[in-house]
Amino acid sequence: MANVTLVALSAVSGVPLFIRHKGSNKPPSYNVVGSLNGVFMFGESQGTKLIDTRTPHMAITWKTYHDSVRLILLHGDDTSNNRRKNATNVNNDSSSKQSCLLYGGLADQRLLDLIFNSLVLLLSIDALASTSNIERLKKDVKVCYPLLDVLLERCEGRGGGRWGPGPLFSHLVHCSDTVLPPDNYNLQSEVQKWSEGYCSSSYGCLVSANGRVLAGSRTYWTLSSTELVLLPMLLLAAPTPNTATDVAVYLPHKSPKVPFRLLGIKLTCHVWCVSVCGPSPSLASVLKSAVLFWGPYYAGI
Known part of the structure; x- marks a missing residue:
């Protein structure tokens, strides 16, 4: 199983905003974080842009957004397992190097893009483009932790659990995870009717409990690939199960400065x-309309 650590810092001052870690290894200390940021800044001062590098067991990727927020991703193997293996098999060094080649590169660079857009989704681009008030940003960014943890869990390679059986690939391919039910066309039509008639919006979809989209309105599929990936994740990232949710979201491409609302109603234990x-x-009126509108379809879903 992989270990993955995400570090966010102010690109101007180098002050850490947060560190999120998944895996059995310990997260890096602040001294290590400072050194990684220092290496990047030294390269910049010499006219060199540092993108990524590799150690025998880890890939490290840097990326700065809007000259304001710098993200560092450390992605690698469980080194404690490697030490145990090396104690019994001297040939494991080459195999660990080969496994490390699976990390870093374009995949982790695109993951950092997705992570930054997840911050935009909940905070707005204005809140991130200006880090003049670091302490306030460090406090506000905590609302993003559940969504960030979902992304890191996928990188860690954790299967099953709340995401159900089978792998999910949307964070890698930047396309929504979907399921194609037999009556997809009818479901799409009903989603369109419900969203336009009761939510005053043409953006509607049905999402399974493991984060896969069952059906979406025609306009819903016109959202950017990043938005299509993040919205189902956000819906299911809450640590405790809810019957309904109402969250302000800033669509990273469509509306990064003006918030929309993400309304979710849990129809059954398997479908939102x-x-x-x-x-x-209001959420209360949508909740009532969802029960009345979707009641006849529960058995079919």
């Missing part, structure tokens, strides 16, 4: 109906 809408209607 979702709409991305404006300030109206």
